[in-house]
Amino acid sequence: MRPILLFLLLLKCTLLSAQDISTAKPWTFWWWMGSAVNKADITKQLEYFAKSGIGGVHIIPIYGVKGYESQSISFLSKEWLEVMGHTVREGKRLGVGVDMTTGTGWPFGGPNVSVESAAKNMTVQNNKLVVTPTKQKVKRAAPGGDGFVLDPFNASAMDKYLSRFDSAFATIKDLPRSMYNDSYEAYGANWTDDFAEQFKKRRGYDLEQNLTLLADSTNKADGVLVRIDYHQTIAELLLERYALPWTKWSTAHGFLTRYQAHGSPGNLLDLYEAADIPETESFGTSRFPIPGLRVDPDYSIDQFGTPNVLAMKFASSAANFSGKKLVSSETGTWLANHFKVSLSQIKPQIDELFTAGINHIFYHGSTYSPENEPYPGWLFYASTNFGKSSHFAEHFSILNEYVEWCQKLLQNSKPDNDVLVYFPVHDLWSMPAKSSGNVHLLEVHHVDRWLLDLPFGKLTQWLWKEGYAFDYVSDLQLTKLKIDKNGDLNSGSTSYKTLLIPASTYMPEETLAQLKRLAAAGAKIVFEKQLPLKVTGYAEHTNRQNEFLTELENLRGASNVRVSNDLEKDLKANGVIAEELSKKGLTFIRKKNERGVLYFVANLGNTFKEGWVRIGKSEMVSRNRPLRGTSLMYGRTTKDGYEEVFLSLPPGESCFLQSGDGSEYAYKDIKKKKYPVVGEWSLSFLKGRPSLPAPSKSTELKSWTTLPDSASYFSGTARYTIKFDVPASLLKNGSCKLDLGDVREVASVKLNGKDIGVAWHIPFQLSIGNLRLKDNILEIEVTNLSANYMRLRDQQKPDWKKFYDINIVDITYKKFDASKWEPMPSGLLGPVTLIYD
Incomplete structure (x- = not known):
């Protein structure tokens, strides 16, 4: 028996190790258009993902492609299950994990959802309840997935819906890692058949006898109380009848669950916690003031909002509270228009997610496309394209290496947050709803509609700005808290020094009882x-x-309970630290590992470049720069006894700070010097579409779209070459940085025949050390976006836009037409300089 047990133990360790590796790498949404897929092309695309550093794919069957109807495969048919199984088997061979949506499109629904179990809408008319079907069908459904959206509050709807999957998976061995539930989006759904009965049972009175109060729009005190009771019932039914049955079914079948709880009318913290992997969403651009960071001018904030770290923290808070290792995010959705997204735009959005506690990135996304399909292949209606036809495909692995490097540290460390902030959702429910169905939909897009103006939102904005490390807690989660031997709040997985209650109006008596306990x-x-x-x-x-x-x-009379008019003072008295990193204009997350305290720090602004920074929870630290290695930091002790480190982190950069590895060094404030690289630049075009423009020479760096010939339509790679000398004083330093200035979009650099790296994000800087006094030769190969070629393609052959449903739209959801675009600046715009001490 011993050899067998040892083998099983080693096998388990091997599987766990493989899982750790695959989850550290970024994953990607993978849309199967019409499920018109075949095994050979699935294998080729999985091989591309594996080579590019992708750790897993998430299969999402979606609407089809015109002309490929005969090749479409009906969802959950025998043939569909076979190609899904092939994907799982090939993924295992290549080290690529596989997830799938428990359905097609979104939200849950399909052909086995009857009218009786479909979503319902209730209105009050003439003091009577009027209940009608919403008639909403699955959005972007794939063949075999069309049908009504299920009633998320119905007692049996989820079980009936999942019975279809029971039958399909009954004899299948090769199954995905995880099931997925997309953001809520059951618009207008606010009722179920036994709602009145459940309401009376849970709230203690008859709702139908109080419809006047429910429909009151004048904010009468009694009407507000009924409105809160109504939302409380909605939230409980959503958790008990939708989220929990789905996760219970998934667990019973051996699946993990990824759940986008946002957009729903429930308490997000309870819903996210129900999943194995809570998942948030980063949609659009965050408008970081990083110099040189491009924002698509066509993106509409009024229409879509912007990503917000406080909304992201609902998912990570639920994971931290319940001890879940992974927190994921739909990442890069509509970051810019089609064919216009650069790696330098993606990195800051990912850094923001990391600081919000996300550690399992899912790109949004990649589209299955036949290998013989002409460029640009099949594309999903929503940008960004992380697939094989992307203009950054050649350099995609560099971004993925960065994400993997960061996620290894983030996944293998634990939260270290001091403050647990109570989420007073009843205050939100007390206000008139701005969403359909007259219910509050807690979406990640327009957080101004439900989060930012609440006292809770204003408080958490202040905490974030002042450098406090915090999580959120719900009424239900309070019941799980205990006090540990250090006097800290303990959830069973995570400890906190203080429970902070925002200036709220409404509170359940059950919550007050927990506070008293x-x-x-x-x-x-x-x-x-x-x-x-x-x-x-x-x-x-x-x-x-x-x-x-x-x-x-x-409760107020207890010595350990304070009503505070000076939060900074009272939090400090409870041992809570305000990190100076935030006050310096930096964004961070603080965690802990076996070596001590770990910080991930991102410079997403334009107020800090370098300087002395007080680190709140560590002694001397070392700096780990992703993809650039580890270095000791200059440290000192201030006159008032605080430890400080000298941090150099220009806008756009990020790093980890690890405690326990540093030593105190003498620091000399040496002003950096710059030496311009000037002379005659030779430009030659190497590869790309539609054809290679003629070579040129110039002493001025500017966009190659200003050149004659077809350069304004060219998308591809060109090489810049220059010969230059440097002063002897520069060589005395031994090493320096090459600053390329403005790069559109990625630059691979050689100096004197030696590769020195790829500059792919702001600041476009690389370390160099092989300079010589005379005749240095600098070669810079720059790859631009595909947008300029698509300007021509849409004039000549727009035949690639052949998809059903929404087909292809632009960033404003209007019919896509690149032919009217202005040329996007391309190439090396400079200035190119050497930076040295």
Whole structure:
């Protein structure tokens, strides 16, 4: 038996190790258009993903392609399951994981959803309930996936829906790692058949006898209480009848679950926590003030909003609280228009996700396309294209190497947040809803509609800006907290020094009871400015309100409970640290590992370049720069006893700071010098579409689109070459940096015949060390976007736009037409300089 047990133990360790490697790498959404796929092309595309450093794919069957109807495969048919199984088997061979959506398109629904179990809408008309089907069907459905959206509040709808998958998977051995549930998007759904019965059972009174209050739009006190009760019931049913049955079914079948809970009317923290891998979403651009960072001018903030780290933290907070290792994100959706996204635009968005606690990136995304399909192949309607036909495909592995390097450290460390911020969702529910169905949909797009203007939103914005490390906690999650031997709040997985309650108006009596329990056990609790004012619940409200106020006053009397008008002072008294990194204009996440405290720091602004920074939770530290190695840092102790490090981190850069590895060094403030690389530049075009423009020479660096011939339509790679001398004083330094200035978009660099690296993100700088006094030869190969070629392609042959449903649209969701675009600046725009001490 011993050899067998040893073998099984080694096998388990090997599998765990392989899983760790694959999850550290970024994964990608993989749209199967019409599921018109074949095994040979699946293998070739998986080989491309593996070679590029992709750790896994997420299969999403979607609408089809005109002319390929006969090759489309019906979802969950025998043939579909066979190509899915082939994908899993080939993924295992190549080290590429596989996830799949529990359905096609979004949200859940399909051919086995009857009218009775489909989503329903309720309105109050003439003081009577009027219930009608929403008639919403699955959005972007694939063949075999069309049908009604299921009722997310129905007691049996989810089980009936999943029965289709039970039958399909019954005899299948090669199954994906994880099931996926996309963002809510059940528009107008706000009722189910037994809602009135459930409401009376849970809230203690008859909703149908109080429809006037439910429909009240004047914010009468009683009407607000009924509105809160209604939303509370919606939230409970969504968790109990939608999220939990799906995750329970997935677990029983051996799947992990990835869940985009956002967009729903429930408490996001409870819904995210139900999944093995909570998943947020980064849609659009965050408008970072990084010098040189390009933002697509056509992107509409009014229409789509912008990514917001406070919304992202709902997913990571749920994971941190419950001890889940992985937190994922749909990443790069509509970062810019089609054919216009650069690697330098992607990196800051990923860095923002890392600082929000995300550690399992899913690109949005890649499209299956037949290998013999002419350029640009099959494309999904929503940019960004991370697939084989992308203009950055040749350099894609560099971005993936960066993500893997970071995610290894982030996944193998634990959260180190001091503050647990209570999310007073009842205050949100007390306000009139701005979404369809008159319910609050907590979306990641327009956080201004539900998050930022709440006291909770204003408080968390202040915490983020001031450098506090925090997570969120729900009413339900409070029941899981205990106090550890250090007097800290402990969720069973994570510890916090303080529970912070925003200046809220409404609070359930059950939540107050949990606060009393925790306070009695020694928890440090801080109320911002005030105690809650009103208990939730319309039933017997007057009596319960009086008791609520009495219990609140009793809680206020505890020595470890404070009502604070000076949060900075009171948080500090509880041992909470405000990191100076934020006040310097840097963004960070603080974690801990076996070596001590770990910081990931990103410069997503334009207020810091280098300087002394106080690190709150460590002694001397070392700096790990992703893809550039580890270096010791200059450290010193200030007169008031604080430890500081000298950090050089220009806008656009990122690094890790690790405690316990540094030593104190003498630091000399040496002003950096710049030496311009000037002379005659030779430009030759190497490869690309539609044809190679003629070579040229110039002493001035400017966009190659200004050249004659076909250069304004050229998309591909060109080489810049220059010969130059340097002063002797520069060589005394031994090494220096090459700053390429403005690069459109990626530059592979050689100096004196030696490869010195690829500059792919802001700042476009590389370290060099093989300079000579005379006749240095610098060769820079620059690859631009595919947008300029598509300007011509859409004039001549727009036949590639042949997809069903929404086909291809631009970033404003209008019919896509690149023929009217202006040329995108391309090439090496400079100035090129050498930076040295």
